[in-house]
Amino acid sequence: MPADILLISLVFMxxxxxxxxxxxxxxxxxxxxxxxxxxxxxxxxxxxxxxNGIYDVSVVSVSGFLxxxxxxxxxxVNLGPDxxxxxxxxxxxxxxxxxxxxxxxxxxxxxxxxxxLVPAVQITLPVEFDASARALKWLDQSRITAxxxxxxxxxxxxxxxxxxxxxxxxxxxxxxQYILIYQGRSRN
Numbered sequence: 330m331p332a333d334i335l336l337i338s339l340v341f342m343x344x345x346x347x348x349x350x351x352x353x354x355x356x357x358x359x360x361x362x363x364x365x366x367x368x369x370x371x372x373x374x375x376x377x378x379x380x381n382g383i384y385d386v387s388v389v390s391v392s393g394f395l396x397x398x399x400x401x402x403x404x405x406v407n408l409g410p411d412x413x414x415x416x417x418x419x420x421x422x423x424x425x426x427x428x429x430x431x432x433x434x435x436x437x438x439x440x441x442x443x444x445x446l447v448p449a450v451q452i453t454l455p456v457e458f459d460a461s462a463r464a465l466k467w468l469d470q471s472r473i474t475a476x477x478x479x480x481x482x483x484x485x486x487x488x489x490x491x492x493x494x495x496x497x498x499x500x501x502x503x504x505x506q507y508i509l510i511y512q513g514r515s516r517n
Contacts, residue, residue: 370420428460
């Protein structure tokens with residue numbers, strides 16, 4: 330394997346570790362800042378869903394830190410305990426996951442494609458950015474968060490999205506590695 334591809338892979342791996350570390354730091358920081366509305370992540374999620382006419386999606390608690398996700402096959406917004414019970418800025422991730430439920434209800438094509446391809450491939454970036462955009466728009470319109478809280482929620486979601494960007498770039502680098510390895514073997 331060429332040294333430059335190995336170096337690129339190591340850079341992406343290191344960047345991924347830094348992004349994850351920073352994300353955990355942001356969630357730890359924002360987990361200490363209470364929201365003025367005093368709603369938990371579960372309550373905010375249900376408010377968003379019901380406010381958008383979605384009553385067939387359940388909000389459930391799952392184990393694990395940053396284990397939050399939307400499961401379109403079960404129609405569940407799965408939130409880790411810190412987000413599910415949290416009445417803080419870090420619980421904004423609940424709104425992001427509900428953004429996926431909004432995508433599902435609207436038959437957002439990229440979510441449909443990703444769902445069909447998982448676990449074979451993850452086409453995450455457009456889906457994740459769109460879910461955050463939908464979530465932030467709703468937060469702004471619902472006035473559940475104060476302006477300063479909205480800014481911090483947006484920052485938390487930005488760092489979460491960055492981990493997806495780094496993971497996507499790392500996957501591309503790994504794919505290039507495999508292609509180069511295959512090409513090297515086929516020449517022999």
